[in-house]
Amino acid sequence: MSVVVIAVGIWNIRKYGKLKFDEKKGELGLQKKIRDAHTTVPIFVHSIKNQILAERVIQKRLDTELQKDVPDKESLKNMLGQLHTMNQNMLERMEELYRSVKTGYIHLVPVSPEEILKTADSRFHQKYPEGMVKYQCEKGYLVLADKKYLGEAVSNLLTNAYEAGIPGQAVSVWCTVKAEKLYLLIHIKDNGRGMDKEECKKIFEPFYTSKNTNYNWGMGLAYVMQTVKEHLGMIRVESMPGKGTDFYIYIPIYKGHKAKESG
Template sequence: MILFILAVMMITGILLVTTSMKSSSTWLTGCFAGSILLIVGFMYYFAKSGGLPFQMEFIFFLHPDIHRFFQYSTITIDEMSRLLSIGRAVFLFFLAGFVINASTIIQPRIKPFVYAAAFLFALSSYLIYEPIVYARLAEHSPDSFHHRTAFIMRASYLLHELALLTLLTRELRRMRTPWLRNKFMIVFVTVVNLAVIFLLFGVFSPLQVSHAITATYFYMGSLYYNNPLSIIQWYALIGVSFVVTIFGAFSLWRYNKLIGQIGKPEMLVEKKIRQSDMGVRVFTHGIKNQILAQRVLIRNLKKQLAAASDDDERDSSRIGRTSLIRDDIDRLSASNDQILQRMDELYSAFKTNRMRLRPTSLQLICEQVLTKLDPEQRALIQTKPFKDQLILADLPYLVQTVYNLLSNAFDAVRDNKSLARPAYVSLYGYLAGHYAVLQIKDNGVGIDKSQRHQLFDPFYTRKNSDTNWGLGLSYVQQTVKAHFGYVRFDSKLGEGTTFYVYLPIYRAAD
């Protein structure tokens, strides 16, 4: 049964390292390696020392042939003890490395010193129980030396794990985005499971076996020999470890993939935009020239209408017809101006090749977005003061991006005819690791699953409108990518939609 855990750790560790180049995968794989060394060391110890109940032999060796393989393998007692010390040191260092790497609480400039401290602690753990060194230390020492040393080392291991798990818990609580938090939660459970395994094999078991007095420890009986409940507990531990290790490694791979996507373009959307870029520019230029020509004609018509109005004052029968012509010209002029505005938006959506990114506060972005809203929208939106953080941004582009998302939110709320509760649209900002997140949320109509993969495509729109060309979200995607950011959304049909705009933090504002 224990062999299943060893096999799973070995396979998942290899897969993590070969399929993900993220450092967190390497750190977790190192934890697996340390756990494997510890467990294999005790398998050698139990096989050669004997005395395990039949149920425990089955849990550790599964088959008599495997037990005999370990029992008759050529390995000295010092080599077994060294295997335990190396496994313990490897686990301690890589667990610390994983937590330090994942932590955004520890400042980047001091992380190298924290890594160094973790390495020195793991190295000292190995050196103290390296058989040659330990033999020298214990050579002329009383028996109390063994007990005091073991007590100090066990206490330090417990404090070490407690500090790391506390730091990892705080990191989990700092994650405000559900889709990242859910993935990291399973990774967190995996680390806790590895910590429990380390407690059993690395703390509440002999710290080394080359000296008989240290191999005899009072927890050995309750864990491995005498306690009848230990069989059920071991089966539960093995079952949980088996499942959690698989799901944890997969979740870490997914988490690393998601983190890697933040700040990188989605290749499918980028390809579509790149292919349509030149065509859109030529198209907008040609159509815009024609519309500008129409504007000249409208101006001429207005002048002729003004002259005709003077004649109408002398001929009352023509006043009604002139008024109708004036209304038609006004509508044509308004429609023409609206189309020109849309053409400018279309052109802007595909010309974001260069931007002037300057340190900009989140609060300033929020304030400028709110000035673009009409009074009805300002009365509906919910906001709260933003974290005073700086990001690198081209302010006009980013303000327009957030405004586009808010406009969609207001439209969604207005279109939700079945809304039983008060309509709301919210704009919040918060920090998620090294990113500032702008969250735009509404309780509108939501987005159907069949439409989600097309949402950022140029010219795709769900709105039946002559003035909407499906460029808002394409513009959002293009602009956020130019800011080295990433757009994510969650939606439930009939309940609402939440958009998350991730933008890398420049530095804390002074």
């Protein structure tokens, strides 16, 4: 039986990825093949869409400030700086995605969950500079990941959690990272409006959205699920109307310094 398992594992690596050892860094990386255009095109479109929607938020704030009798010059300067940064990030992201689409691979290397959260938090605050997320991260673990892709997927969940807030109620978003057996669990929780069972069944479908379609194009959770799968992981959701929502992402733990410490 073990021979069969090994053979299947080798076949999967040959079919879906390439192993590469970086002698300088002493790291084993996995270039995982993105399956087809049905994956790459939505990833490309959704990523650019997120940047555009983030810029719309800043533009609305600019319009509001400019309509005042005496606009706050410092505030205008800060918002223009944010737009400049967003435009630069968009150009860089387009180049990254183009390279990934062209090669058909994402590059998975050992990274810490802190790096992934840093990427996610940065993208979240591009859209909601004043948004708050409470983080708790268990240290000492590594996962094989492309931090830009996985960070963006986590950012999508943070954004959804923040936008799910109930009017008139303080919004709370928590992101907890901890080890669970062979997996690293990224748990994102909110105190928002929640969803019923029927909506939970639909949320991972491409282009499904319960939000204003002028500001949300419905690729968020389909993109998140696909990205998690490309990282050899799993995702599940628990939610109840009026009780908030919990998303659980499981990514296989890479044998990093925790294993070394125990050895």
